[in-house]
Amino acid sequence: MTMLRPDLQIIADNIVPGSRVLDIGCGDGALMAALRDQKDCDARGLEIEPVNVASAVAKGLSVVQGDADTDLSAYPDGSFDYAVLSQTLQTTHRPDQILDELLRIGKQAFVSFPNFAHWRVRMSLLFGGRMPVTRLLPQTWYDTPNIHHVTIDDFRALVRDEKLQQEGQWFLSGDKQTSRAAANLLAEHAVFLLRG
Amino acid sequence: MTDDTRFGLNKTVQLPGPLPLDSGAELTPVDIAYETYGELNADASNAILICHALTMDQFVASTHPVTGKGGWWTDMVGSGRPIDTDRYFVICANVIGSCLGSSGPATINPATGRPWAMDFPVLTIADMVRAQAMLLDHLGIKQLHTIIGGSMGGMVAVSWTAIYPDRAKSAIIIASTARHSAQNIAFHEVGRQAIMADPRWRGGNYYAEEDPPASGLAVARMAAHITYLSEEGLTEKFGRRLQDRDAKTFGFDADFQVESYLRHQGISFVDRFDANSYLYITRAMDYFDLAEAHDGVLANAFKGSKTRFCLVSFDTDWLYPTSESRTMVHALNAAGAEASFVELSSPFGHDSFLLENAEMARIIDGFLKAGDGS
Numbered sequence: 001m002t003m004l005r006p007d008l009q010i011i012a013d014n015i016v017p018g019s020r021v022l023d024i025g026c027g028d029g030a031l032m033a034a035l036r037d038q039k040d041c042d043a044r045g046l047e048i049e050p051v052n053v054a055s056a057v058a059k060g061l062s063v064v065q066g067d068a069d070t071d072l073s074a075y076p077d078g079s080f081d082y083a084v085l086s087q088t089l090q091t092t093h094r095p096d097q098i099l100d101e102l103l104r105i106g107k108q109a110f111v112s113f114p115n116f117a118h119w120r121v122r123m124s125l126l127f128g129g130r131m132p133v134t135r136l137l138p139q140t141w142y143d144t145p146n147i148h149h150v151t152i153d154d155f156r157a158l159v160r161d162e163k164l165q166q167e168g169q170w171f172l173s174g175d176k177q178t179s180r181a182a183a184n185l186l187a188e189h190a191v192f193l194l195r196g
Numbered sequence: 197m198t199d200d201t202r203f204g205l206n207k208t209v210q211l212p213g214p215l216p217l218d219s220g221a222e223l224t225p226v227d228i229a230y231e232t233y234g235e236l237n238a239d240a241s242n243a244i245l246i247c248h249a250l251t252m253d254q255f256v257a258s259t260h261p262v263t264g265k266g267g268w269w270t271d272m273v274g275s276g277r278p279i280d281t282d283r284y285f286v287i288c289a290n291v292i293g294s295c296l297g298s299s300g301p302a303t304i305n306p307a308t309g310r311p312w313a314m315d316f317p318v319l320t321i322a323d324m325v326r327a328q329a330m331l332l333d334h335l336g337i338k339q340l341h342t343i344i345g346g347s348m349g350g351m352v353a354v355s356w357t358a359i360y361p362d363r364a365k366s367a368i369i370i371a372s373t374a375r376h377s378a379q380n381i382a383f384h385e386v387g388r389q390a391i392m393a394d395p396r397w398r399g400g401n402y403y404a405e406e407d408p409p410a411s412g413l414a415v416a417r418m419a420a421h422i423t424y425l426s427e428e429g430l431t432e433k434f435g436r437r438l439q440d441r442d443a444k445t446f447g448f449d450a451d452f453q454v455e456s457y458l459r460h461q462g463i464s465f466v467d468r469f470d471a472n473s474y475l476y477i478t479r480a481m482d483y484f485d486l487a488e489a490h491d492g493v494l495a496n497a498f499k500g501s502k503t504r505f506c507l508v509s510f511d512t513d514w515l516y517p518t519s520e521s522r523t524m525v526h527a528l529n530a531a532g533a534e535a536s537f538v539e540l541s542s543p544f545g546h547d548s549f550l551l552e553n554a555e556m557a558r559i560i561d562g563f564l565k566a567g568d569g570s
Contacts (some may be wrong), residue, residue: 044534050555053538057506060566064525064537068405074526 004034006175007086007112009189014050014168015039019081022046022105024068025088029056032097036061044080046071070092072101080105086112090146099162101194108167112191117151117184136188152184159194202420206261207231208297215292218483221317225306229297230289233273234281236337236454238364240331243337244279244564245328247290247345247352249390249550251417251469251479253296256288257281261334262468269549270551277559283568284341289350289381291324291330293476298327301472302403313472315401321348322489325355329363339363342564346370346549347516348477351484353445354524357505358486365493366504366567368560371513371549373520374494374527375485380515384478385425387416391471413471421461426512426545430454487527505535506563508556510548512541536563 004012004019008031015021017039023032026045035041036111045063047053049174056063064071068085069092083106085098090113092098102109114136124132131141139146152171159166171178171187198521206229212223219421231254236243239570246256246269253260257267257274273279279286301316308315332340344352350372357367371379391397394412402408438444438535441451450456490496505528509521518539528535540555542548549556 011381050540053536054540054555054559057536058562060562062504062534062536064535065539066522066525066537071522071526074219074529076530076532079532147239 003168004030006172006177007170007191008034009084010170010172011084012039013113013192014046014083015041017041018111020044020079021082022075023078023084023086024064024072025085025091025101026052026056026061027054029059029061029063031084031086032056032061032063032184033059035082062159070099072098072105073103077104078107079107082106083109083126085109087100087114090148090150092148095148095150096158096162099158099164099194103164103194109194110191111155111194112189113150113155114146114158114189115152115184116149117153117188118188120188122185134188152190153186155190155192159192165195166192167195198379201381205231206258206297209331209334211334212422213330215327215330217317217323217324218320219318222325223254223292223299223317223323225299226292226327226330227297227299227303228244228289228292228327230287230331231244231256231258232288232335233257233286236282236285236335240337241339241341242283243332243335243340244342244344245287245356246273246279246286246556247286247343247349249345249347249349250420250476251465251482253294253348254271254288254290257286257298260468263464268550272557278557279344280562280564284564285305285329287335287337289328291461291477292327293319293473293480295470295473297564300470301400302470303477305325311401311403314362315476316476319476321351321355321484322350322359323437324480325359328352328356332363338549339365341567342366342368344368344560345372347358347372347546348481351481351486354486355484357489357501357503361501364503366563368506368508368563369521370556371447371516371521371546372507373509373516374497374524375487375520376482377520381482382481384412386419388414388475388478390419392477394471397471400475408466409471409527410463410466413466413469413474414459416471416474417465417469418458418462421458421500424541424547426514428512428543430546432543435458476486476533494527495530498528498533501528501533504563504567505533506559507535507537508549508559509537509539510542510544510546511539513546513548514542515546519533 023045032043047143066074090102121132170182170191172189208229211226214222230275290296305312343353350369391412394409397409439456487494509518
């Protein structure tokens, strides 16, 4: 059993066994396989990269090649217990609309994203004067798929504006969980559990 | 009858029927020519039905009796291949309407003792499916491990899942569509008109003279063949290169390599295919619209489906482009069906599904294995 990425492990740990899960931006299906094998979940996936889709299907997972921006509308309302969007929100054209779609399709939604207000990012911009390139944001500004950088406080504001319920929040620094205190400064990565 | 595990064997069976057809007519008896590879296990749970394309046949992994060439999908079917004949009992049946042994316009009409010709009833894809179901009944197979098909075979396979939702545990649909588009119908009509414009077609009654409308059928094949390739593939293979000459002849001989190639494709096709069968099968494909029988809503065709689906398309296929597969995927998602889909990259257009493709092999292998033992 290979280790899950830390944000995916948090999501896996907090999903009720036997749930129906839609993993949007599922990569090669690591979270889906864990949910299927360890939690008896019915997991489906959406992934944009054909190579990743092929790997997931070869593992026996049900994954559809598609784009979160255009291919979510076909899924019926409330057809999943959870919709999962891990490290994908910042790549979508309209994150606010994607959030609406997640909570239309899923009764609850997990969203994880790299925090653009982490102190290392702030330092990099403040002293380097250039768009930050960090461990979690490794691409340069011109070739990054991350077109909507977001901070933890920005995300909280969006959740508030959209009148969504926040049912859980977890923060990561390095690969370890870190406290809620000053998360917007100290967390590299955040995971939220939302309800519509 | 399934004890013999040698490859192929050119099997045929005459089923009494009657087979009720969508047109309202009935077909009786129903001849079906088929090949089987591998061995059916004790609980008959390892059967895979392969559905062939328009001008293909049951010789999926065995030598074609007319051309002497190897099977049309030997990269995919055989011992140790993704569709592994050591593990699965593989069946491929010639569709009714075709000309490799199953009932079609060239077979004998029992009422007259002469070939059916144009008296053969017009068929639909669903009719082909129901005939195959009769074959499975005959073979003692209640439920398929997997049904798989490319192009028209994909239309047959997806129809199977809608007509007999409990008879296929999983389905693989490659380079296909849930309905024939206006452009698809238009190309087929060109082919049919080419056949019918050949004076030797004689209203379809050419069997006695053994003088078939070869020119018409060859032109039909040439037009269709262009749709199976891509501009990229044609440019790469032929470009504007001349055929066995240094300069243009200022005549109408095959100056260009691509002309020579197409002529060869047309001429070699007429040796192995019947012109009337070409009319009947293209018609069946043109009539195909899976949503039509479900109040125009494709998702209804998959409502409550327990079948696991895998769809594959190719980026240079403009005959059944990725958008057609995606329409099916959206309908499957809307119906809550278990579905996978991937668009693969290949320069060879629609024909990509017949050619060796490592990614396609990896996907089919993994998808089939995921269905073992469940």
